[in-house]
Amino acid sequence: MKIGELAKRCGLSAHTLRYYERIGLLPYADRDRSGQRDYDASILDWLEFLRRLKTTGMPIRDMLRYAQMRADGDETFSERGALLRKHRERVRTHLADLEACLRSLDKKIAFYGKAKQRTDADDGLHEHEDEDTAPRPGA
Amino acid sequence: MKIGELAKRCGLSAHTLRYYERIGLLPYADRDRSGQRDYDASILDWLEFLRRLKTTGMPIRDMLRYAQMRADGDETFSERGALLRKHRERVRTHLADLEACLRSLDKKIAFYGKAKQRTDADDGLHEHEDEDTAPRPGA
């Protein structure tokens, strides 16, 4: 598979795939006689794994650490596990925060829905103090 | 309340608070006779609202749109509601993606736990689905 097709399949641009290889997030791809990258389909699994790390907010430098550890072999096994567990904790925390934000957003939208696009939105306040301040939990 | 205290209370730096004012995310704060900003505690509500938008991934330019609409008054009421509903949809989608990523991460971590820090972790036998990873970077 050439880079164009891989790009289509994984959803990243060819530019980005080359960039990932340059920084070490992707292994150096074999080149055909004319120097073009020739990928094995298995690379898609790694790219999907990277996508999940990225989606969950892991910075590239940490993915790089993981990739490097992997390249370093078995002796880094438990360290890799630890990295992932630590990351999972951050993800869980973030997820909880997001859910709380979503509930606040729901409340605010409910307010917008109820208050019938009229002045009463401003339940008194003006300027920068209206309903936006929302019913806050704590603080 | 002066900017230093507001910074402490809201968790942003004074630099960032001034930056927010500059770009229009915070209203122009009243200055005391010596030119220093003097905040009302109510600004904390707005900052908390902004924090939630930020946490849920809204870019500053969209928060700015919202802030501008609010400043424009009641005629933008339904538009603001629409903006928030649209944002909520994106948040829900993202949340679902995150949860899926978290489940994959759980599986992978389970794999790391089971495979008792031995070779079999890497090389070839990653359950087709657990060890989505396969490369040897660098090179």
Add this chain to the structure above:
DNA sequence: CCTTGACTTAGAGCGCACTCGAAGCCCTAG
């Protein structure tokens, strides 16, 4: 009085993760 520290401004600089451009090579279809 004088120092300390928090504040003011406009603007420059930074880290991240891409994203693009330029110049050139190779293969294929017309």
Add this chain to the structure above:
DNA sequence: CTAGGGCTTCGAGTGCGCTCTAAGTCAAGG
């Protein structure tokens, strides 16, 4: 034979969201 499209390299450029600097003002404490 030639044009087109996709590929190559690598360095420069982009957009975001801060983050910091420099030079200066001001109020309080020793």
